[in-house]
Amino acid sequence: MQMTMRWFGQGYDPVRLEHIRQVPGVTGVITTLYGTLPGVVWEEGAIRAMRETVEAAGLQLAGIESVNIHDAIKVGSADRDQYIDNYITTLERLGKAGITLVCYNFMPVFDWTRTDLAKKRGDGSTVLAYDQKVIDAIDPDAMFSSMSAQSKGYTLAGWEPERLGKLKELFALYRGVDEDRLFENLAYFLERIMPVCGQYGINMAIHPDDPGWSVFSLPRIIKNQEDLLRLMRRVDNPRNGVTLCTGSLGANPANDIPGVIRALQGRIHFVHARNLRHTGPGAFEESAHLSADGSLDMYAVMRALYDTGFQGPIRPDHGRMIWDEEAMPGYGLFDRALGAAYLNGLYEAIVKENRR
Ligand code: CS2
Ligand code: MN
Numbered sequence: 001m002q003m004t005m006r007w008f009g010q011g012y013d014p015v016r017l018e019h020i021r022q023v024p025g026v027t028g029v030i031t032t033l034y035g036t037l038p039g040v041v042w043e044e045g046a047i048r049a050m051r052e053t054v055e056a057a058g059l060q061l062a063g064i065e066s067v068n069i070h071d072a073i074k075v076g077s078a079d080r081d082q083y084i085d086n087y088i089t090t091l092e093r094l095g096k097a098g099i100t101l102v103c104y105n106f107m108p109v110f111d112w113t114r115t116d117l118a119k120k121r122g123d124g125s126t127v128l129a130y131d132q133k134v135i136d137a138i139d140p141d142a143m144f145s146s147m148s149a150q151s152k153g154y155t156l157a158g159w160e161p162e163r164l165g166k167l168k169e170l171f172a173l174y175r176g177v178d179e180d181r182l183f184e185n186l187a188y189f190l191e192r193i194m195p196v197c198g199q200y201g202i203n204m205a206i207h208p209d210d211p212g213w214s215v216f217s218l219p220r221i222i223k224n225q226e227d228l229l230r231l232m233r234r235v236d237n238p239r240n241g242v243t244l245c246t247g248s249l250g251a252n253p254a255n256d257i258p259g260v261i262r263a264l265q266g267r268i269h270f271v272h273a274r275n276l277r278h279t280g281p282g283a284f285e286e287s288a289h290l291s292a293d294g295s296l297d298m299y300a301v302m303r304a305l306y307d308t309g310f311q312g313p314i315r316p317d318h319g320r321m322i323w324d325e326e327a328m329p330g331y332g333l334f335d336r337a338l339g340a341a342y343l344n345g346l347y348e349a350i351v352k353e354n355r356r
Helices: 045-057 069-076 081-098 132-136 140-149 166-171 178-202 226-233 246-250 256-261 298-309 333-356
Strands: 001-008 026-031 061-066 101-105 116-120 125-133 202-205 240-245 268-273 278-282 283-286 315-317
Touching: 001 061, 001 333, 026 045, 026 315, 045 061, 045 081, 069 081, 069 166, 069 178, 081 178, 101 256, 101 268, 125 132, 125 315, 166 315, 178 202, 178 226, 178 240, 202 268, 226 240, 226 256, 226 315, 240 256, 246 256, 256 298, 268 298, 298 333, 315 333
Parallel strands: 001 026, 001 315, 026 061, 061 101, 101 202, 202 240, 240 268, 268 315
Antiparallel strands: 116 125, 125 283, 278 283
16 A cells, blocks of 8 residues: 655645655645636646645655545436536546546535534644534534634635635525435436546545534535445446545544445545544544554554555555644644554554565
8 A cells, every 4th residue: 555645736835845755654745736726627737736746845645535426426417518528628638648546435415524623632732623412503604614713724625715705605506405416416416427437547436424423414425335235236337436534534433434444445546544433322523643642453454455465556645734734724733644644553463464
């Protein structure tokens, strides 16, 4: 596997590539053209410049997170084919630039959701946290305002103000879209893009819903092993794969992550490794990556990846904010660097134990 880190790009991410380069074992970054709205075709020059910037820092551009999907594709409206054509053009241009991993999600209206972006922990760090009780007591507008107010001026991934400024219209768009409709719209999209993925060897890696249950009664279709396998079978092409995100799936204690990894053997193209602590029904806070700091067994996760022969990029997902760092919520350098070093240590031990 290849250890990577997410980087939001020049002018967006206060973390510098030169510093990522110094994290032992990290050889690549996962990035995006942040600030490009869903539905817009990516410019060739911008893709080239993004790649050159990463390579000039001595790193590889290991994949894109994300090429976001326009709501027309998710709801299946009359103009969806135009937006799928745009997506195909973007994939073609990425493929020509040698970029062969694309992470995306298929969540209606909201990307990942949290109720607290800086919850204080006992160790003095701050972390992202979620409590369903808080969501149940507010409306979507209040949640959007609360996320924005806590974002320290950064635009959060998937939370484009241009899009979410029109929340009522967005919710209206999804009226009548139930889980089956949403699933069929996803399958339709994937079937249309599979040829270009095949031509350029691009692996599509769907990110699970975060958290993996319905928020504000919106449909959710990528919550667990069954959902993931259903999608793999529905579009049974190896280019149709998964971003295995331990934190998103792990928010639900019923999900057995090592089991999911084994069940998806060969279809996992990208891994997000992070830990969290369950704090009550429908509630969790993120933790350090260390198994003992959260509810997930990170050794068992790395072990399942090893056993199933996973070869793709992995990145430490969110980290705590520590040592007075100022960065995008969840995306400070320091704790993610500790996470990468820890995951690399687990992996080295597993490899050597199994070689003997
Ligand atoms: C990420 C998501 O920061 C995060 O929580 O895991 O924003 C992720 O990038 C998207 O959902 C994938 O499209
Ligand atoms: Mn993730």
